Amino acid sequence: xxxxxxxxFIFCSFLLVSCEGNKDKLTLDFNEDICINDLLNKDEFKSxxxxxxxxxxxxxxxxxxxxxxxxGYKISEFLAESKFSEKKNNLESVxxxxxxxxxxxxxxxxxxxxSIDGLQLMVLESDKKKIYASFSVTKKEKADQFQKKIFDxxxxxxxxxxxxxxxxxxxxxxxxxxxxxxxxxxxxxYDTLDELTNNVDDLFILGLEIRIKQNLNLELGSKQNYKSLxxxxxxxxxxxxxxxxxxxxxxxxxxxxxxxxxLKDIKEIKQKKYAVPIEDWSESKKTNFNFILNDIExxxxxxxxxxxx
Numbered sequence: 001x002x003x004x005x006x007x008x009f010i011f012c013s014f015l016l017v018s019c020e021g022n023k024d025k026l027t028l029d030f031n032e033d034i035c036i037n038d039l040l041n042k043d044e045f046k047s048x049x050x051x052x053x054x055x056x057x058x059x060x061x062x063x064x065x066x067x068x069x070x071x072g073y074k075i076s077e078f079l080a081e082s083k084f085s086e087k088k089n090n091l092e093s094v095x096x097x098x099x100x101x102x103x104x105x106x107x108x109x110x111x112x113x114x115s116i117d118g119l120q121l122m123v124l125e126s127d128k129k130k131i132y133a134s135f136s137v138t139k140k141e142k143a144d145q146f147q148k149k150i151f152d153x154x155x156x157x158x159x160x161x162x163x164x165x166x167x168x169x170x171x172x173x174x175x176x177x178x179x180x181x182x183x184x185x186x187x188x189x190y191d192t193l194d195e196l197t198n199n200v201d202d203l204f205i206l207g208l209e210i211r212i213k214q215n216l217n218l219e220l221g222s223k224q225n226y227k228s229l230x231x232x233x234x235x236x237x238x239x240x241x242x243x244x245x246x247x248x249x250x251x252x253x254x255x256x257x258x259x260x261x262x263l264k265d266i267k268e269i270k271q272k273k274y275a276v277p278i279e280d281w282s283e284s285k286k287t288n289f290n291f292i293l294n295d296i297e298x299x300x301x302x303x304x305x306x307x308x309x
Contacts, residue, residue, distance in 0.1 A: 036216070039216060044142075153216070154212065156215055179193065183292075196269065196296070197292070202258065206258065229304075259304075
């Protein structure tokens with residue numbers, strides 16, 4: 001090997017090792033296998049932990065409420081239908097639409113609540129009454145305390161998104177799934193945006209699962225600073241998804257990879273060469289298109305921030 005080729009080889013090898021050494025792997029003490037039985041195992045809940053009937057009930061209660069929170073993300077598509085004040089000849093009035101959305105949300109929540117490992121909600125409530133009937137006053141108080149604790153934990157884990165200042169008060173239910181007819185009539189664009197927003201839903205559900213595990217870890221004494229999750233997410237956002245994601249936790253790895261993919265999809269959608277160029281679209285089509293993408297970007301940033309709040 002000539003001297004010149006030898007130095008080139010050494011230089012390339014150095015770069016390869018340097019790049020590998022600088023790879024930003026997310027290392028975090030994050031137990032994703034943690035569950036409420038671990039919380040129930042604390043000494044203060046010993047009387048409940050040895051009661052298998054109660055453990056079965058409270059696990060059903062836990063699973064059901066998690067599904068309710070997940071349903072809240074998936075129902076955004078229906079809520080979006082009560083969106084823009086597109087005059088009566090296209091949609092119902094805003095108040096009528098809100099009323100319909102409220103009715104459907106109630107219905108979907110009921111369906112979610114009724115499905116607990118094949119049991120109906122009324123059966124679960126009946127089981128609770130039977131179980132509590134044999135409890136002492138002290139044990140009932142302890143059971144109520146534990147149920148409230150996990151209820152509050154789930155509410156804390158569920159992200160509350162900031163107000164989008166581009167939404168008028170009368171369009172308060174408008175969100176990133178608010179497709180107007182002019183978007184829906186463009187089948188190719190609608191399919192693209194529909195796939196994107198479904199992926200966004202999936203990301204927010206992963207974020208919910210992470211925060212649930214995070215808060216369970218904290219309840220069990222973890223001293224971990226979860227700000228590193230927000231910092232890592234911001235690196236991905238600031239790179240528009242062009243970041244080499246690597247996390248030891250499968251749950252975290254899935255979330256951050258999907259975050260990066262969504263950001264890259266948004267960039268591609270914005271830069272795509274459409275049959276009719278964006279500048280030739282009607283103002284209503286451009287407004288709806290830009291709102292959907294901007295609303296997603298706003299909520300992505302907030303979802304990441306909420307890992308450290």
